[in-house]
Amino acid sequence: MVVNVMETNVERIDKSVEHIGIVDNDVLTLGALSSYLAQQFGDEKILWRCTLGKKAAELCSNSQTRPQILLMDMSLSDADGVQICQEIRRTVDDMPILAITSFPLRRYAAAVAQAGVQGIVAKRNLRTIAAALECVVSGHVYLPDELAETMPDLHFELPVQAHRRIDAETLGGQAVKPVLSDRETAIIVRYARGQTTLQVGECLGLSENTVKTYTKRAMAKLGAKTRGQAIALWLMQTMTHGV
CATH class of the missing domain: 1.10.10.10 (Winged helix-like DNA-binding domain superfamily/Winged helix DNA-binding domain)
Known part of the structure:
Protein backbone atom coordinates (compact mmCIF):
# COMPACT_ATOMS: atom_id res chain seq x y z
CA MET A 1 0.00 0.00 0.00
CA VAL A 2 1.40 3.40 -0.99
CA VAL A 3 0.56 6.31 1.27
CA ASN A 4 0.93 9.74 -0.32
CA VAL A 5 1.36 12.26 2.48
CA MET A 6 1.30 16.04 2.15
CA GLU A 7 3.88 17.76 4.34
CA THR A 8 1.34 20.36 5.48
CA ASN A 9 -1.42 17.93 6.44
CA VAL A 10 -0.07 14.58 7.61
CA GLU A 11 -2.43 11.85 8.78
CA ARG A 12 -1.11 10.43 12.02
CA ILE A 13 -0.97 6.65 12.04
CA ASP A 14 -1.62 5.00 15.39
CA LYS A 15 1.27 2.60 15.76
CA SER A 16 4.10 2.73 18.25
CA VAL A 17 7.61 3.63 17.16
CA GLU A 18 9.90 1.54 19.36
CA HIS A 19 13.58 1.95 18.45
CA ILE A 20 15.06 4.57 16.12
CA GLY A 21 18.57 4.73 14.69
CA ILE A 22 19.55 8.21 13.50
CA VAL A 23 22.38 9.05 11.13
CA ASP A 24 23.30 12.64 10.25
CA ASN A 25 26.58 14.12 9.12
CA ASP A 26 26.05 17.35 11.07
CA VAL A 27 26.37 17.07 14.86
CA LEU A 28 24.01 19.99 15.52
CA THR A 29 21.34 18.60 13.21
CA LEU A 30 21.79 15.16 14.76
CA GLY A 31 21.22 16.67 18.19
CA ALA A 32 18.13 18.58 17.04
CA LEU A 33 16.64 15.48 15.39
CA SER A 34 17.33 13.32 18.42
CA SER A 35 15.87 15.88 20.82
CA TYR A 36 12.69 16.38 18.82
CA LEU A 37 12.05 12.68 18.22
CA ALA A 38 12.75 11.94 21.89
CA GLN A 39 10.07 14.48 22.80
CA GLN A 40 7.66 12.90 20.33
CA PHE A 41 8.23 9.23 21.12
CA GLY A 42 10.21 9.15 24.39
CA ASP A 43 13.93 9.25 25.24
CA GLU A 44 14.12 5.47 25.38
CA LYS A 45 12.98 5.20 21.76
CA ILE A 46 16.27 6.62 20.44
CA LEU A 47 18.33 3.43 20.26
CA TRP A 48 21.46 5.15 18.95
CA ARG A 49 22.68 8.02 16.82
CA CYS A 50 25.85 8.52 14.83
CA THR A 51 27.46 10.69 12.14
CA LEU A 52 29.06 7.93 10.06
CA GLY A 53 27.34 5.81 7.44
CA LYS A 54 29.70 2.86 7.79
CA LYS A 55 29.13 2.76 11.52
CA ALA A 56 25.38 2.77 10.92
CA ALA A 57 25.70 -0.15 8.50
CA GLU A 58 27.67 -2.06 11.12
CA LEU A 59 25.04 -1.39 13.80
CA CYS A 60 22.21 -2.42 11.48
CA SER A 61 23.94 -5.67 10.55
CA ASN A 62 23.90 -6.79 14.20
CA SER A 63 20.53 -8.02 15.44
CA GLN A 64 21.39 -6.74 18.94
CA THR A 65 21.87 -3.14 17.76
CA ARG A 66 19.51 -3.07 14.79
CA PRO A 67 16.80 -0.40 15.23
CA GLN A 68 13.15 -0.82 14.38
CA ILE A 69 13.60 1.97 11.81
CA LEU A 70 16.61 3.82 10.44
CA LEU A 71 16.63 7.56 9.72
CA MET A 72 19.46 8.08 7.24
CA ASP A 73 21.03 11.34 6.05
CA MET A 74 22.09 11.34 2.39
CA SER A 75 25.12 13.63 2.78
CA LEU A 76 27.76 11.84 4.84
CA SER A 77 31.47 12.50 5.34
CA ASP A 78 32.67 8.90 5.24
CA ALA A 79 30.43 7.32 2.60
CA ASP A 80 27.63 7.90 0.11
CA GLY A 81 24.26 7.81 1.85
CA VAL A 82 22.54 6.06 -1.05
CA GLN A 83 25.18 3.33 -1.18
CA ILE A 84 24.94 2.77 2.57
CA CYS A 85 21.17 2.35 2.26
CA GLN A 86 21.61 -0.20 -0.51
CA GLU A 87 24.27 -2.06 1.47
CA ILE A 88 21.99 -2.28 4.48
CA ARG A 89 18.96 -3.29 2.42
CA ARG A 90 20.95 -6.06 0.72
CA THR A 91 21.44 -7.77 4.08
CA VAL A 92 18.45 -6.59 6.13
CA ASP A 93 14.94 -7.36 4.87
CA ASP A 94 12.67 -6.25 7.72
CA MET A 95 13.86 -2.80 8.82
CA PRO A 96 12.34 0.28 7.18
CA ILE A 97 14.73 3.03 6.11
CA LEU A 98 13.67 6.66 5.80
CA ALA A 99 16.00 8.97 3.88
CA ILE A 100 16.39 12.60 4.94
CA THR A 101 18.09 15.46 3.13
CA SER A 102 18.51 19.22 3.23
CA PHE A 103 18.63 19.27 -0.58
CA PRO A 104 15.55 19.26 -2.86
CA LEU A 105 13.92 15.82 -2.62
CA ARG A 106 14.21 15.24 -6.38
CA ARG A 107 17.99 15.15 -6.07
CA TYR A 108 17.93 11.80 -4.27
CA ALA A 109 14.40 10.43 -4.66
CA ALA A 110 14.94 8.07 -7.60
CA ALA A 111 18.29 6.81 -6.33
CA VAL A 112 17.11 6.06 -2.79
CA ALA A 113 14.00 4.30 -4.09
CA GLN A 114 16.28 2.05 -6.12
CA ALA A 115 18.49 1.58 -3.04
CA GLY A 116 15.56 0.10 -1.15
CA VAL A 117 14.42 2.84 1.23
CA GLN A 118 10.77 3.33 2.14
CA GLY A 119 10.56 7.09 1.66
CA ILE A 120 12.37 10.40 1.68
CA VAL A 121 11.64 13.58 3.62
CA ALA A 122 13.15 17.06 3.94
CA LYS A 123 15.08 17.91 7.10
CA ARG A 124 13.42 21.30 7.35
CA ASN A 125 10.19 19.92 8.81
CA LEU A 126 10.73 17.92 12.00
CA ARG A 127 7.02 17.32 12.43
CA THR A 128 6.86 15.73 9.01
CA ILE A 129 9.86 13.52 9.78
CA ALA A 130 8.07 12.18 12.87
CA ALA A 131 4.90 11.51 10.87
CA ALA A 132 6.89 9.81 8.09
CA LEU A 133 8.56 7.56 10.68
CA GLU A 134 5.15 6.47 11.96
CA CYS A 135 3.99 5.91 8.39
CA VAL A 136 6.76 3.52 7.40
CA VAL A 137 6.78 1.74 10.77
CA SER A 138 3.09 1.03 10.17
CA GLY A 139 3.94 -0.97 7.06
CA HIS A 140 3.51 1.71 4.40
CA VAL A 141 5.86 3.74 2.23
CA TYR A 142 6.15 7.51 2.44
CA LEU A 143 5.74 9.41 -0.82
CA PRO A 144 5.42 13.20 -0.44
CA ASP A 145 2.82 14.73 -2.75
CA GLU A 146 5.43 17.00 -4.33
CA LEU A 147 7.22 13.90 -5.65
CA ALA A 148 4.02 12.09 -6.60
CA GLU A 149 3.11 15.07 -8.77
CA THR A 150 6.51 15.76 -10.36
CA MET A 151 7.90 12.20 -10.55
CA PRO A 152 4.93 9.97 -11.49
CA ASP A 153 7.21 6.97 -12.16
CA LEU A 154 8.72 7.09 -8.67
CA HIS A 155 7.93 4.00 -6.62
CA PHE A 156 9.06 3.02 -3.12
CA GLU A 157 8.94 -0.63 -2.06
CA LEU A 158 8.38 -2.28 1.28
CA PRO A 159 11.56 -3.63 2.94
CA VAL A 160 11.10 -7.30 2.00
CA GLN A 161 10.27 -6.48 -1.63
CA ALA A 162 13.28 -4.17 -1.94
CA HIS A 163 15.57 -6.73 -0.32
CA ARG A 164 14.49 -9.46 -2.74
CA ARG A 165 14.97 -7.20 -5.75
CA ILE A 166 18.41 -5.99 -4.70
CA ASP A 167 19.46 -9.53 -3.84
CA ALA A 168 18.36 -10.68 -7.28
CA GLU A 169 20.27 -7.82 -8.92
CA THR A 170 23.57 -8.99 -7.49
CA LEU A 171 25.79 -11.74 -8.83
CA GLY A 172 28.40 -13.34 -6.61
CA GLY A 173 28.06 -10.46 -4.16
CA GLN A 174 28.93 -7.88 -6.83
CA ALA A 175 26.45 -5.55 -8.46
CA VAL A 176 25.90 -6.35 -12.11
Whole structure:
Protein backbone atom coordinates (compact mmCIF):
# COMPACT_ATOMS: atom_id res chain seq x y z
CA MET A 1 0.00 0.00 0.00
CA VAL A 2 1.40 3.40 -0.99
CA VAL A 3 0.56 6.31 1.27
CA ASN A 4 0.93 9.74 -0.32
CA VAL A 5 1.36 12.26 2.48
CA MET A 6 1.30 16.04 2.15
CA GLU A 7 3.88 17.76 4.34
CA THR A 8 1.34 20.36 5.48
CA ASN A 9 -1.42 17.93 6.44
CA VAL A 10 -0.07 14.58 7.61
CA GLU A 11 -2.43 11.85 8.78
CA ARG A 12 -1.11 10.43 12.02
CA ILE A 13 -0.97 6.65 12.04
CA ASP A 14 -1.62 5.00 15.39
CA LYS A 15 1.27 2.60 15.76
CA SER A 16 4.10 2.73 18.25
CA VAL A 17 7.61 3.63 17.16
CA GLU A 18 9.90 1.54 19.36
CA HIS A 19 13.58 1.95 18.45
CA ILE A 20 15.06 4.57 16.12
CA GLY A 21 18.57 4.73 14.69
CA ILE A 22 19.55 8.21 13.50
CA VAL A 23 22.38 9.05 11.13
CA ASP A 24 23.30 12.64 10.25
CA ASN A 25 26.58 14.12 9.12
CA ASP A 26 26.05 17.35 11.07
CA VAL A 27 26.37 17.07 14.86
CA LEU A 28 24.01 19.99 15.52
CA THR A 29 21.34 18.60 13.21
CA LEU A 30 21.79 15.16 14.76
CA GLY A 31 21.22 16.67 18.19
CA ALA A 32 18.13 18.58 17.04
CA LEU A 33 16.64 15.48 15.39
CA SER A 34 17.33 13.32 18.42
CA SER A 35 15.87 15.88 20.82
CA TYR A 36 12.69 16.38 18.82
CA LEU A 37 12.05 12.68 18.22
CA ALA A 38 12.75 11.94 21.89
CA GLN A 39 10.07 14.48 22.80
CA GLN A 40 7.66 12.90 20.33
CA PHE A 41 8.23 9.23 21.12
CA GLY A 42 10.21 9.15 24.39
CA ASP A 43 13.93 9.25 25.24
CA GLU A 44 14.12 5.47 25.38
CA LYS A 45 12.98 5.20 21.76
CA ILE A 46 16.27 6.62 20.44
CA LEU A 47 18.33 3.43 20.26
CA TRP A 48 21.46 5.15 18.95
CA ARG A 49 22.68 8.02 16.82
CA CYS A 50 25.85 8.52 14.83
CA THR A 51 27.46 10.69 12.14
CA LEU A 52 29.06 7.93 10.06
CA GLY A 53 27.34 5.81 7.44
CA LYS A 54 29.70 2.86 7.79
CA LYS A 55 29.13 2.76 11.52
CA ALA A 56 25.38 2.77 10.92
CA ALA A 57 25.70 -0.15 8.50
CA GLU A 58 27.67 -2.06 11.12
CA LEU A 59 25.04 -1.39 13.80
CA CYS A 60 22.21 -2.42 11.48
CA SER A 61 23.94 -5.67 10.55
CA ASN A 62 23.90 -6.79 14.20
CA SER A 63 20.53 -8.02 15.44
CA GLN A 64 21.39 -6.74 18.94
CA THR A 65 21.87 -3.14 17.76
CA ARG A 66 19.51 -3.07 14.79
CA PRO A 67 16.80 -0.40 15.23
CA GLN A 68 13.15 -0.82 14.38
CA ILE A 69 13.60 1.97 11.81
CA LEU A 70 16.61 3.82 10.44
CA LEU A 71 16.63 7.56 9.72
CA MET A 72 19.46 8.08 7.24
CA ASP A 73 21.03 11.34 6.05
CA MET A 74 22.09 11.34 2.39
CA SER A 75 25.12 13.63 2.78
CA LEU A 76 27.76 11.84 4.84
CA SER A 77 31.47 12.50 5.34
CA ASP A 78 32.67 8.90 5.24
CA ALA A 79 30.43 7.32 2.60
CA ASP A 80 27.63 7.90 0.11
CA GLY A 81 24.26 7.81 1.85
CA VAL A 82 22.54 6.06 -1.05
CA GLN A 83 25.18 3.33 -1.18
CA ILE A 84 24.94 2.77 2.57
CA CYS A 85 21.17 2.35 2.26
CA GLN A 86 21.61 -0.20 -0.51
CA GLU A 87 24.27 -2.06 1.47
CA ILE A 88 21.99 -2.28 4.48
CA ARG A 89 18.96 -3.29 2.42
CA ARG A 90 20.95 -6.06 0.72
CA THR A 91 21.44 -7.77 4.08
CA VAL A 92 18.45 -6.59 6.13
CA ASP A 93 14.94 -7.36 4.87
CA ASP A 94 12.67 -6.25 7.72
CA MET A 95 13.86 -2.80 8.82
CA PRO A 96 12.34 0.28 7.18
CA ILE A 97 14.73 3.03 6.11
CA LEU A 98 13.67 6.66 5.80
CA ALA A 99 16.00 8.97 3.88
CA ILE A 100 16.39 12.60 4.94
CA THR A 101 18.09 15.46 3.13
CA SER A 102 18.51 19.22 3.23
CA PHE A 103 18.63 19.27 -0.58
CA PRO A 104 15.55 19.26 -2.86
CA LEU A 105 13.92 15.82 -2.62
CA ARG A 106 14.21 15.24 -6.38
CA ARG A 107 17.99 15.15 -6.07
CA TYR A 108 17.93 11.80 -4.27
CA ALA A 109 14.40 10.43 -4.66
CA ALA A 110 14.94 8.07 -7.60
CA ALA A 111 18.29 6.81 -6.33
CA VAL A 112 17.11 6.06 -2.79
CA ALA A 113 14.00 4.30 -4.09
CA GLN A 114 16.28 2.05 -6.12
CA ALA A 115 18.49 1.58 -3.04
CA GLY A 116 15.56 0.10 -1.15
CA VAL A 117 14.42 2.84 1.23
CA GLN A 118 10.77 3.33 2.14
CA GLY A 119 10.56 7.09 1.66
CA ILE A 120 12.37 10.40 1.68
CA VAL A 121 11.64 13.58 3.62
CA ALA A 122 13.15 17.06 3.94
CA LYS A 123 15.08 17.91 7.10
CA ARG A 124 13.42 21.30 7.35
CA ASN A 125 10.19 19.92 8.81
CA LEU A 126 10.73 17.92 12.00
CA ARG A 127 7.02 17.32 12.43
CA THR A 128 6.86 15.73 9.01
CA ILE A 129 9.86 13.52 9.78
CA ALA A 130 8.07 12.18 12.87
CA ALA A 131 4.90 11.51 10.87
CA ALA A 132 6.89 9.81 8.09
CA LEU A 133 8.56 7.56 10.68
CA GLU A 134 5.15 6.47 11.96
CA CYS A 135 3.99 5.91 8.39
CA VAL A 136 6.76 3.52 7.40
CA VAL A 137 6.78 1.74 10.77
CA SER A 138 3.09 1.03 10.17
CA GLY A 139 3.94 -0.97 7.06
CA HIS A 140 3.51 1.71 4.40
CA VAL A 141 5.86 3.74 2.23
CA TYR A 142 6.15 7.51 2.44
CA LEU A 143 5.74 9.41 -0.82
CA PRO A 144 5.42 13.20 -0.44
CA ASP A 145 2.82 14.73 -2.75
CA GLU A 146 5.43 17.00 -4.33
CA LEU A 147 7.22 13.90 -5.65
CA ALA A 148 4.02 12.09 -6.60
CA GLU A 149 3.11 15.07 -8.77
CA THR A 150 6.51 15.76 -10.36
CA MET A 151 7.90 12.20 -10.55
CA PRO A 152 4.93 9.97 -11.49
CA ASP A 153 7.21 6.97 -12.16
CA LEU A 154 8.72 7.09 -8.67
CA HIS A 155 7.93 4.00 -6.62
CA PHE A 156 9.06 3.02 -3.12
CA GLU A 157 8.94 -0.63 -2.06
CA LEU A 158 8.38 -2.28 1.28
CA PRO A 159 11.56 -3.63 2.94
CA VAL A 160 11.10 -7.30 2.00
CA GLN A 161 10.27 -6.48 -1.63
CA ALA A 162 13.28 -4.17 -1.94
CA HIS A 163 15.57 -6.73 -0.32
CA ARG A 164 14.49 -9.46 -2.74
CA ARG A 165 14.97 -7.20 -5.75
CA ILE A 166 18.41 -5.99 -4.70
CA ASP A 167 19.46 -9.53 -3.84
CA ALA A 168 18.36 -10.68 -7.28
CA GLU A 169 20.27 -7.82 -8.92
CA THR A 170 23.57 -8.99 -7.49
CA LEU A 171 25.79 -11.74 -8.83
CA GLY A 172 28.40 -13.34 -6.61
CA GLY A 173 28.06 -10.46 -4.16
CA GLN A 174 28.93 -7.88 -6.83
CA ALA A 175 26.45 -5.55 -8.46
CA VAL A 176 25.90 -6.35 -12.11
CA LYS A 177 26.87 -3.38 -14.26
CA PRO A 178 24.82 -3.07 -17.47
CA VAL A 179 26.71 -1.36 -20.30
CA LEU A 180 24.88 1.40 -22.15
CA SER A 181 25.99 2.82 -25.46
CA ASP A 182 27.19 6.41 -25.62
CA ARG A 183 23.89 7.47 -27.19
CA GLU A 184 21.80 5.64 -24.61
CA THR A 185 23.86 7.17 -21.82
CA ALA A 186 23.51 10.67 -23.28
CA ILE A 187 19.74 10.27 -23.38
CA ILE A 188 19.47 8.95 -19.82
CA VAL A 189 21.71 11.78 -18.60
CA ARG A 190 19.37 14.37 -20.09
CA TYR A 191 16.28 12.68 -18.73
CA ALA A 192 17.95 12.67 -15.29
CA ARG A 193 18.39 16.45 -15.66
CA GLY A 194 14.63 16.79 -16.10
CA GLN A 195 14.49 17.28 -19.87
CA THR A 196 11.47 16.10 -21.86
CA THR A 197 11.71 13.70 -24.80
CA LEU A 198 11.36 16.65 -27.18
CA GLN A 199 14.15 18.56 -25.44
CA VAL A 200 16.41 15.50 -25.44
CA GLY A 201 15.85 15.07 -29.16
CA GLU A 202 16.60 18.72 -29.88
CA CYS A 203 19.83 18.59 -27.86
CA LEU A 204 21.05 15.43 -29.59
CA GLY A 205 19.65 16.11 -33.05
CA LEU A 206 17.27 13.14 -32.92
CA SER A 207 13.57 12.70 -33.55
CA GLU A 208 11.29 11.94 -30.60
CA ASN A 209 10.68 8.42 -31.93
CA THR A 210 14.42 7.77 -32.14
CA VAL A 211 14.88 9.01 -28.58
CA LYS A 212 12.11 6.68 -27.44
CA THR A 213 13.75 3.75 -29.26
CA TYR A 214 17.10 4.35 -27.56
CA THR A 215 15.31 4.78 -24.23
CA LYS A 216 13.60 1.39 -24.60
CA ARG A 217 16.96 -0.22 -25.34
CA ALA A 218 18.50 1.39 -22.26
CA MET A 219 15.55 0.27 -20.13
CA ALA A 220 15.95 -3.29 -21.37
CA LYS A 221 19.68 -3.33 -20.58
CA LEU A 222 19.09 -1.90 -17.12
CA GLY A 223 16.17 -4.22 -16.41
CA ALA A 224 13.85 -1.28 -15.85
CA LYS A 225 10.09 -1.31 -16.36
CA THR A 226 9.74 2.46 -16.53
CA ARG A 227 11.86 5.38 -17.65
CA GLY A 228 11.99 6.65 -14.08
CA GLN A 229 13.32 3.32 -12.87
CA ALA A 230 15.93 3.35 -15.66
CA ILE A 231 17.12 6.76 -14.49
CA ALA A 232 17.32 5.53 -10.90
CA LEU A 233 19.28 2.42 -11.90
CA TRP A 234 21.66 4.48 -14.01
CA LEU A 235 22.22 6.91 -11.13
CA MET A 236 23.00 4.03 -8.81
CA GLN A 237 25.43 2.64 -11.39
CA THR A 238 27.27 5.94 -11.72
CA MET A 239 27.56 6.39 -7.96
CA THR A 240 28.77 2.82 -7.46
CA HIS A 241 31.13 2.50 -10.41
CA GLY A 242 31.98 6.11 -11.19
CA VAL A 243 30.72 5.89 -14.78
